[in-house]
Amino acid sequence: MNFIDSVxxxxxxxxxxxxxGLGAEWTTVLVTPQFTTSRHVVGLVFPAGASQPSLVVKVPRCPGDNEGVQREADMLRQLSTLSGGRVEGIPHIVATLDVGQHTVLVETALTGAPLDPxxxxxxxxGAVALGVDFVAALPCTLPGPDNPGWYERTVERPLEALALLLPGDAEVxxxxxxxxxLLTPLRSSTLPAVFEHADLSHPNLLVQSDGRLQVMDWERSSLFGLPGHDLVFYLQYLSESSDMAFSRVxxxxxxxxxxxxxxxxLATLREHLVLRNVDPELLPQVVIATWARSAATLAYRLAAEDVPAPGSAQLRAAVLDDRDFWLWRHVVAAGLN
Known part of the structure; x- marks a missing residue:
């Protein structure tokens, strides 16, 4: 019996x-992602004889590295409350439990065909329509007038955290x-805050047989996201997929x-910004901010104990090879003007 089954x-x-659907017996399949930025072991729990899991159990790989699972549980609970349960296609929390130095997260499993490339x-x-509808359904958490200091919280602090990974690095x-x-026009604007997933791409996306999008892995989500960020991220994933673009170039x-x-x-993103009461003329700045913020999540994704130390050559290589970092550097160089 493994740790998850015992719990x-x-x-x-x-x-x-x-x-x-769990009876006296079930099967747990352990998935251990090998990416440098992956911080969890995932257990897929199948009822006896079932071809689809009914539960997902997440456990941090490193003892004490519980921020991700705790954040996912909190964000999913808040999303359900804020939306009145109207956002479909998300996991539901069954339980969280502290076992020694590990926080164990148990949630319902999502099923469907992968929305892969x-x-x-x-x-x-069809893929564009699925994502547009899903992102539009995520609630606004603060209207613009009630969201002062949004730029410092949403852009400045994440970039400061990224810079601390590579102190003194000239390129960063x-x-x-x-x-x-480049973001000066955006910084001076009044923007609402929106609930944000922040990682809308494969393998976090499934499509049910009835055509509904299912979205998992909410550990990078935020109550105070940037309008348009999720859609920019998602549409980039679709563009890469439609061209089978797997190399950085x-x-x-x-x-x-x-x-x-x-x-x-562009037209799809512009329509979404209008829906969120954001001046569509700010579209270029929203795109730049999206990739700056997404690259900045490396400060979180590389925070586990078993990754290279800040400032090390190994950590610099991990940052500079990251796809989101490449896109950030690309949009800043282009300026999108």
Missing amino acids: LRGHYDEWNLADF YRVAGDLA SALVHRTHE AQLAAFDKAFGPGGWA
């Missing part, structure tokens, strides 16, 4: 696990400085196709 058996009645390439327009310092220059070309002059994603 489930010890709380079987307390958590009403029979309601999720091959499915996107087969129906790009220059990127941060130039980003703030190809991903930059996919960005230019979607967001460069005459890009196919």
